[in-house]
Amino acid sequence: MNLVIIGVIGLDDIETPFGSVKDALGGCAVYSSCAASFFAKAGVSSIAGNDLPSEYRELLLKRDIDTEGIIYEGKNFRWSGSYAYDMNSAETLTTELNSLANFSPILPENYKKARYLMLGNTDPDIQLSVIDQFAHKPFIVIDTMNYWISSKRESLLQVISKSDLVVINEGEARQLFDTPNLIKAGKMLLQMGPKYAIIKKGEHGALLFSDGKFFSAPSYPLETVKDPTGCGDSFAGGLIGYLADVDNTSEESIRRGIIYGSVIASFCAEDFSLNYLEKINREEIEKRYNEFEEIRRF
């Protein structure tokens, strides 16, 4: 096993103009590891509640995810959110931390040798503690959110400086550097240390920044977005899963990984929770990847 993913396992209540779900499986660790599982086996480090339905545990095992690093304790983290007409961003209705408040990851021994580490959106101090448990420095991908940018800025900047690839969304990029210009923000991210920076723009695709190079990835043209929850995490998971599979972190590989991540994210958006990701296979992923070739050709 060459890939470790840390983050949240959640139980989500979600409402969109296209329907709603209750107690659905969610959380960045779940979306990212399932997305990665189409390319590489991932070990998940997270904390879940004893109330996490057994079919959700089985879903992770069915996707051949290593769950040794998941601790079960108390009640599960819960989030409820609602998307308005334009589906661009969720309004958080309630958040119950529950057992997540005690998350202090201790990696199983076989996790510590992985060459790829995805630090999903969690407390930057927890992200730092995970990096410290690795004997050799892995290739580190980090995601975060607006909450940590404002409440734990110093720790977050430390994590970013120790990472190889930062993946944040456009709102977070603008917030982090107080600039409306994403090109400026991308270049400022690189100045903090990482070799690569990706700014996710949802329906508008993603931008990749690296030393002197720039890549603009389109998004897949979806007529129906049922539920955008987890799309960003699926994107990052698909990307790092692909990198771990090819075991190569050249700029060329990152470009291709971004397209694979975009493919998985597009499937994720087509139904609630992991309903669509459960159904697809590698062949369908390759088919959509090839469609991307046609979408950007000129």
Add this chain to the structure above:
Amino acid sequence: MNLVIIGVIGLDDIETPFGSVKDALGGCAVYSSCAASFFAKAGVSSIAGNDLPSEYRELLLKRDIDTEGIIYEGKNFRWSGSYAYDMNSAETLTTELNSLANFSPILPENYKKARYLMLGNTDPDIQLSVIDQFAHKPFIVIDTMNYWISSKRESLLQVISKSDLVVINEGEARQLFDTPNLIKAGKMLLQMGPKYAIIKKGEHGALLFSDGKFFSAPSYPLETVKDPTGCGDSFAGGLIGYLADVDNTSEESIRRGIIYGSVIASFCAEDFSLNYLEKINREEIEKRYNEFEEIRRF
């Protein structure tokens, strides 16, 4: 001369976080014809005021634009607008129609045989009257704005149904079809008759829809956008100028035309009014076009 462009000649007062200009040359006919002029000679049909400074008339002639179709009368149309921090959209401060209120284009004889017609953003009834003056149906590109979508919807739908290529921005597309989903909006545009539909997304690039095909064009990564005024018109002008030059309207040509249009729009944004477009040449345009190849390669 194989290309006719109709639209507004304006005198603009513009304020952005990067500076301001007064009595600057503007208007969609000016931006589009100057953008087109890098590829093909355009005949402009418009109305201007007797107060239009002579250096502005000379600027058009210097760019080898045919100005026979420009009528001079009374005071010139004036617009003043201001862009806030995020530079996404202008707040219109004042609009003075002046002589534009009497715009009733009568095309010079040599205009009527052109095979390419750009109907810049004006009253849809005026756009219709121009189409009727052509002996043979040209390849028609039409742009419009939110004002006409709400105030002259029926006439606008008629123009769209007679056109070959609609170019509108994302806000207008959403407004026209009352949907947040741009892929749906693009397909609905095609159902109205045109062979091609383009949705402009500013910093996020542009989408091209045609029968069963889809193209997503990136935008050029600009760190400094000084003034976005006229970028949409420069985009459309560069596109139709390229099409008129190669005299081909295949989907492949439209894709390449979109990239040329994006190149010209990116130069336009780098300074106020036409200040930057006045300075560039075809070589610089080709250089930036080649950069686009690198930006979207994977």
